[in-house]
Amino acid sequence: MDVLSLMEFPIVQGPMAGGSCTPALVAGVSNAGGLGSLPGSLLSPAAIRDQVGQIRTMTDRPFQLNFFVQPTPAPSEQEVSAGVELLRPIWQSLGWTDLPVPAQWCQDFSAQFETLLELRPAAASFTFDILSASQVERLHSAGIAVIGTITTVDEARAWEAIGADAVVASGVEAGGHRGTFLGPQEEATLSARQLWPLVAEAVRIPVIAAGGIMTGVDIREALSLGAKAVQMGTAFLVTDESGIHPAYKQKLLSGHGLTTRLTRSFSGRYARGVENRFMEQMESVETQVPAYPVQNALTASIRAAAAKSGDTELMSLWAGAEVGRARALSVAQLMQTLVAEMRPT
Template sequence: MSLKAIFPVPIIQGPMAGGANTPAMVAAVSNAGGLGSFGISMISLETIRAQVAETRRLTSRPFMLNCFVQGIPSPSQQEVERGVGLLRPIWSSLGWPDLPKPVKWCEDFAAQFELLLELKPAVASFTFDILSAAQVKRLHDVGMLVIGTVTNVEEALAWQAAGADAVVASGVESGGHRGTFIGPQTAATLEAIPLLLAVMQAVKIPVISAGNIMTGAEIRERLALGAIAVQMGTAFLVTEESGIPVAYKERLLAAQGNPTRLTRAISGRYARGIENRFMCQMAGVEAEVPAYPIQNALTGSIRAEAAKRGDAELMSLWAGTGVAKSRAMPTAKLMEILISEINHS
């Protein structure tokens, strides 16, 4: 089955790890003809099972699960202590005598991959690295379509060679983490439209465009350029069904112009978000913090405490460059408006 047959409306709701995606959001997108999706990388196997079951209760339509392709790191005590020391200005501002040690560095991708094979969503997508051809075949053998996330042409060619059914060409304007896995993250600077055009010229598989897409007119533009669909994350963050904290949502809705920039200070991997005190205070040392997922785990307790206190200055306010065009409403209504804009704007 082709991607177009799975979701007739060419909108993929971006998978966002960390709780933004909810079964109600994912189901609403799929019920409207788009492809709802879950970022499952940061949640336990039990939670993934429960959320998939709830989504299937709310929709009979296909949806997608997204994983970070990653190993479990084994940092030295010295590396961890250095990371904790670099974060001292942040955690000490919370009144803490020390930074709580993470229970684990990340979820087990190998276990998540096996769970994917068991749950059999219509589509599985991957970011941060690439699957082997053998892994792609295992997903195909149980009926799943496979989408890779790319930030440059070399990555798109690699995913095509591995057997992917499509790639998401994620421009530098995209909110959240960069998916770069070939070459330095700092070199993946192509904006969404030049990246889309370059990737389409290089590969034979379908290409999905991501980055700075908030309206139906912008969707139509990408489709006219040759994208099979678009992937939109930021637009769905302010919907009623979004699982992000209220303070985060309020910052998104108050945004003017483009208040976002890339930082690796919060997670150890470059990600785009609204600039806040966390990003500013760490700017001088962000090149020195441990790589993802170590830094992400170290800052987890800080971000959880910030969410509890409603303090957006110490959260990760991931958002794309189009954030000022955010529209707060139920997900179903946003889909209705986007579809109308695609057809009439």
């Protein structure tokens, strides 16, 4: 299926779980000729249906849904209590006598997958793992194009082999979680500009370049390195329509001095965000915390308390390495600006 034909301009808005991608943001990107993306991973089937319904009242143009390919875990009591213990300095600093046990570890991916088939968006992208060939076939039968997220050449080949229509090649600069699924996450260290041409050489399906793309000039460069389109996350994170916490947005727009790095401490999977007290305090034990999604669920109450008090030191401030170049614009203005900047001078 032809993913590129879904866009007038080769710009995919990166799906970003956690509240940034409001229906207005997703529809705004699609209405401006890009491909809007609704992150469904943290949403129940009912919430996914509701948000897709809202998007469809705002646009007739194609958009995509995105999911974490993730089985629901069954951690042992010992694993959970070890995780709670590693977080003790953080929850004690909040004056708590214990850490609340989460009601669930994650949403059920198989139920989300059935909801995706029912809603039939033009495309769906996936990260954290790979689908089976029969799942890809089911999506194709429903008219849904399939996009896999990759961080290495081998992962791109694996998605191509099961029939994916495109891959998002995500360099280490990218904001949010690494999508690595073959081999240790620590070893998937290729920068965007190293990864894109290698992947474009290795597979025949279109490569969507991701990681550190902030301007139309960056888009041109990615296309010149073999990509057929780009996926931009951080640039959309600070738009007017983004639903992130105001203190988080303010922090991202606070200037060029922000340092981002990969951390495992918030979720149990490496992700890039702005350094803060949580990351610093947990650094010495970050390789020991339970794997995603257990750690993510364990830190949820801490992150919720931080959001309530507007304390950016304990929020997960996911952002890409080029966040210093993010511009506070509306989605329509950002899209217009990118398209104008892409034109050769």
